[in-house]
């Protein structure tokens with residue numbers, strides 16, 4: 287029988303060929319399994335093509351392989367029972383995790399709750415991940431991938447790229463903070479939630495395999511700095527990379543800006559990278575251009591103009607209306623006058639990067655312009671909730687730069703005063719709190735400080751840290767309960783004012799004392815503004 291994918295036994299033989307250990311024989315397999323008298327297990331090892339692999343026991347499917355590795359907080363070995371209970375028949379472990387001082391066998395048969403499974407010990411297991419995925423997924427058939435990195439804008443750009451590609455007739459997908467979505471002619475369907483912005487390599491492959499099976503030709507993928515640093519994208523062929531910007535974030539993890547910037551630059555080493563889109567208005571882009579490989583085609587985007595010789599897109603004039611931006615667009619591929627249903631300069635920049643990436647990859651300019659007219663705003667990203675009292679914008683800004691950009695942008699769209707409601711997350715980069723306080727003071731007329739995901743910290747302490755950046759305390763009100771804070775800000779606002787709610791965006795929970803409490807800001811705003819007539 288012809289099989290496109292190997293069995294576990296064949297996989298072990300292939301790994302042995304890579305020089306890791308002695309080639310196993312069938313006799314070894316029979317001897318290992320025989321004592322458990324598990325005929326079914328033998329069949330799974332020697333007759334059944336491998337079908338799924340996971341690092342996370344909670345995702346283990348029937349007849350899958352569970353890869354148990356040590357993480358930064360936990361050891362995957364603690365979840366073997368969970369994986370076996372959920373259907374895994376095999377656990378891959380690094381050879382070093384075998385009993386101290388003893389040489390690990392290549393495999394042995396074990397039992398948990400009367401269920402036999404096979405435990406394989408592979409030397410340098412993590413270095414074989416790229417090889418493992420090629421044995422299980424049709425990686426060569428994966429859709430064209432555009433990966434987006436940068437401190438801010440990844441989700442927005444991924445969404446815009448996927449919307450535009452699908453409106454041009456190519457079924458598309460996006461993978462990132464908002465989950466995994468598929469797009470057909472601009473209409474998006476949420477396929478699954480994601481635990482991480484950039485999923486681990488095996489989860490990512492599962493999403494890409496499903497995209498392949500559903501006939502998608504294009505996928506926009508968010509590449510977070512954690513994901514890049516932890517090599518979650520390694521060996522995933524990436525046609526195009528987009529870098530949006532670099533400002534302070536995640537220093538609790540990366541420790542300093544150099545390490546953070548270096549993590550992002552890893553995107554340039556992605557396998558198969560042909561195109562790179564850089565932000566001419568961001569200094570870090572110049573470092574990217576200096577070190578990108580000669581064979582990668584560069585293109586640029588800018589909110590002002592491009593230098594001589596820079597191929598790409600820019601905007602010469604931007605008018606801010608109550609519900610969007612009117613722009614004069616100039617690109618290497620053509621020019622146009624456009625109305626974008628997006629708020630804020632940075633969303634125009636996000637649009638430019640998406641358009642440039644698609645033009646570079648051969649999408650027709652005219653089709654993209656026609657598609658632009660059908661674009662939808664992005665959930666929780668400068669999302670406008672107009673009403674006759676004072677418009678509300680729900681935005682996901684949770685970094686100093688994002689808050690600054692969101693407030694500056696909102697200011698341009700308002701004729702009245704600007705109000706901001708925000709807090710900061712607990713147990714994360716504390717240094718950004720006072721910076722965000724200072725930004726709110728300089729950019730907004732009125733500030734309401736409130737709860738965000740305080741996690742294990744006291745929200746009162748977090749707010750005290752934010753206040754350290756504010757000396758005009760008369761501008762500030764503190765209302766701990768987030769819904770009450772929003773109501774307070776909106777009721778104190780006047781007609782033609784704008785109230786920006788920063789930090790929660792699309793999320794549907796508040797994480798307090800390590801518990802997720804149902805909280806949907808967008809739904810709350812709809813309810814609140816529906817009763818505006820009672821004001």
Ligand SMILES: CC(=O)N[C@H]1[C@@H](OP(=O)(O)OP(=O)(O)OC[C@H]2O[C@@H](n3ccc(=O)[nH]c3=O)[C@H](O)[C@@H]2O)O[C@H](CO)[C@@H](O)[C@@H]1O[C@H](C)C(=O)N[C@@H](C)C(=O)N[C@H](CCC(=O)O)C(=O)O
Pocket residue numbers: 341342343344355356357358359360361362363365481482483484485486487510511512513516518
């Ligand atoms: C610090 C960090 O980034 N940790 C990530 C890392 O976890 P880890 O390797 O340390 O794993 P661990 O939690 O110690 O667990 C060890 C092993 O046990 C497994 N396990 C764990 C629990 C369980 O029930 N069953 C199970 O099998 C885990 O899958 C893992 O293989 O690798 C895991 C798999 O890829 C990630 O899910 C996990 O993200 C955690 C949840 C996290 O909070 N990460 C954040 C900081 C993050 O990565 N954020 C960025 C976006 C940031 C942004 O731009 O805003 C992201 O891409 O999501």
Ligand SMILES: Nc1ncnc2c1ncn2[C@@H]1O[C@H](COP(=O)(O)OP(=O)(O)OP(=O)(O)O)[C@@H](O)[C@H]1O
Pocket residue numbers: 436437438439440441442443463483508510530531632633635636666667668681682683684687688689691692791
């Ligand atoms: N190009 C940009 N430059 C600066 N700020 C931006 C840009 N695009 C979006 N923002 C701001 O950053 C917030 C987050 O945007 P988005 O979700 O697109 O970024 P992200 O990089 O995916 O962030 P995260 O990884 O934290 O989810 C937005 O709500 C907005 O306030």
